[in-house]
Amino acid sequence: MSKILIRGAKVLGGEAQDVLIDGETIAEVGVIPKAEADQVIDADGKVLLPGLVDLHTHLREPGREDSETVLTGTRAAASGGYTAVFAMANTFPVADTAGVVEQVYRLGQEHGYCDVQPIGAVTVGLDGRKLAELGAMHESAAGVTVFSDDGKCVHDAVIMRRALEYVKAFGGVVAQHAQEPRLTEGAEMNEGVVSAELGLGGWPAVAEESIIARDVLLAEHVGSRVHICHLSTAGSVEIVRWAKSRGIDVTAEVTPHHLLLTEEMVRSYNPVYKVNPPLRTERDVLALREALADGTIDIVATDHAPHPHEDKDCEWAAAAMGMVGLETALSVVQETMVETGLLDWAGVADRMSFKPARIGQATGHGRPVSAGEPANLTLVDTEYRGSVDPAGFASRSRNTPYEGRELPGRVTHTWLRGKATLVDGKLT
Numbered sequence: 058m059s060k061i062l063i064r065g066a067k068v069l070g071g072e073a074q075d076v077l078i079d080g081e082t083i084a085e086v087g088v089i090p091k092a093e094a095d096q097v098i099d100a101d102g103k104v105l106l107p108g109l110v111d112l113h114t115h116l117r118e119p120g121r122e123d124s125e126t127v128l129t130g131t132r133a134a135a136s137g138g139y140t141a142v143f144a145m146a147n148t149f150p151v152a153d154t155a156g157v158v159e160q161v162y163r164l165g166q167e168h169g170y171c172d173v174q175p176i177g178a179v180t181v182g183l184d185g186r187k188l189a190e191l192g193a194m195h196e197s198a199a200g201v202t203v204f205s206d207d208g209k210c211v212h213d214a215v216i217m218r219r220a221l222e223y224v225k226a227f228g229g230v231v232a233q234h235a236q237e238p239r240l241t242e243g244a245e246m247n248e249g250v251v252s253a254e255l256g257l258g259g260w261p262a263v264a265e266e267s268i269i270a271r272d273v274l275l276a277e278h279v280g281s282r283v284h285i286c287h288l289s290t291a292g293s294v295e296i297v298r299w300a301k302s303r304g305i306d307v308t309a310e311v312t313p314h315h316l317l318l319t320e321e322m323v324r325s326y327n328p329v330y331k332v333n334p335p336l337r338t339e340r341d342v343l344a345l346r347e348a349l350a351d352g353t354i355d356i357v358a359t360d361h362a363p364h365p366h367e368d369k370d371c372e373w374a375a376a377a378m379g380m381v382g383l384e385t386a387l388s389v390v391q392e393t394m395v396e397t398g399l400l401d402w403a404g405v406a407d408r409m410s411f412k413p414a415r416i417g418q419a420t421g422h423g424r425p426v427s428a429g430e431p432a433n434l435t436l437v438d439t440e441y442r443g444s445v446d447p448a449g450f451a452s453r454s455r456n457t458p459y460e461g462r463e464l465p466g467r468v469t470h471t472w473l474r475g476k477a478t479l480v481d482g483k484l485t
Contacts, residue, residue, distance in 0.1 A: 059095040066100035068426050070402025078432040081474040085428055106406045108140025108433035110413040110422050113358035120149025125363040125453050127164040133452035135170040135478035137383040138435035138468040141422045146178040147208040153178035153189035155197035162199035170478045177201040179220050183209045191223050202418045205232035207286055212238050221281035230282040233272050240264035247320045247335040260335045262290040269293050273300035273307050285309040287360050289334040291344035298353045308416050310358035311345050313389035328369050328376030329458050350399040356413045359386045363454030381452050388464035432475035441467040
């Protein structure tokens with residue numbers, strides 16, 4: 058078992074300290090003048106965080122390996138500082154049985170550069186009509202605790218209620234893709250002035266907000282947990298804030314792209330900006346940032362959605378929705394939240410490691426950087442600034458909205474249980 062000494066890192070952005078890793082565990086934190094180590098990392102000026110946890114990743118395997126695989130997706134995750142990801146269920150076949158979630162789980166164990174926790178579908182085939190094998194998936198080797206039809210909304214109130222009742226029995230959570238389908242038929246971007254000017258079908262904010270309102274009331278009625286995926290509007294923030302004030306067990310996530318980009322990007326008709334839910338207004342962006350800062354929104358989740366070149370390099374109407382995000386998430390959060398003074402690095406650790414691990418029950422992740430804890434860590438050069446070049450991505454897909462954009466910060470090292478997965482910005 059090797060020993061690694063990280064010398065002079067700002068732990069959670071605080072005072073410089075030394076961190077000694079011994080095998081899979083953090084052995085010591087503090088001023089360590091002398092230590093026998095197989096490797097010494099000069100971390101002067103860099104910030105050391107607990108390994109990041111993404112509650113919303115699309116790895117595409119099985120079925121869409123042309124977009125991403127467990128191997129390439131977890132390599133992208135390690136490059137972005139992640140040590141655990143939750144893989145969404147909209148694969149082919151859908152992860153709606155114990156067999157499929159176990160397949161994804163084992164692929165993660167065999168090939169993963171980070172831990173992979175499958176998310177089980179709420180309904181069979183994501184069609185919203187019949188509950189999937191929730192109990193069997195939970196009791197499987199994968200131990201599924203999070204269930205979602207992401208990509209589709211669980212629009213039937215009775216089905217949603219039954220799902221909440223079912224997962225309550227074993228402490229699970231339903232992660233809702235809040236989108237009233239009838240209100241978004243033919244929708245291609247946020248509904249408003251810009252959609253009218255561009256002649257594109259509008260996606261109204263109320264399509265998201267109405268489902269969130271219904272589901273927090275259902276969660277209160279059942280006494281169960283509900284998680285809101287990729288919350289995107291100022292109105293949604295107010296509903297979640299109200300629900301939390303009533304003591305309803307609701308959590309919510311925001312994506313990096315909804316913290317930075319607005320509907321104005323769509324004026325280019327570049328399909329890289331086509332995403333579900335759509336990019337919203339500047340007012341929404343500012344409301345999301347404030348809500349993440351004050352804790353109304355609990356976490357940042359990437360909604361990493363890889364697509365092959367041909368699915369994005371086409372006319373707007375035909376393009377698939379989604380953006381890759383694992384390798385740029387921390388940089389976007391640094392720009393939108395840290396450099397604006399809304400969060401410090403301890404707050405970033407809370408929103409991108411501690412809380413997502415807690416919501417998803419990711420054992421061993423989202424732990425303090427202290428002696429005796431698992432050595433799941435990421436080291437960040439916060440002074441770095443550079444232009445995003447998707448040609449260097451570890452992801453199989455390149456559909457990033459940040460190509461050519463200068464972003465701050467760069468992950469230099471990632472450790473998964475003491476084993477380096479990224480060293481000096483290069484995958485091991």
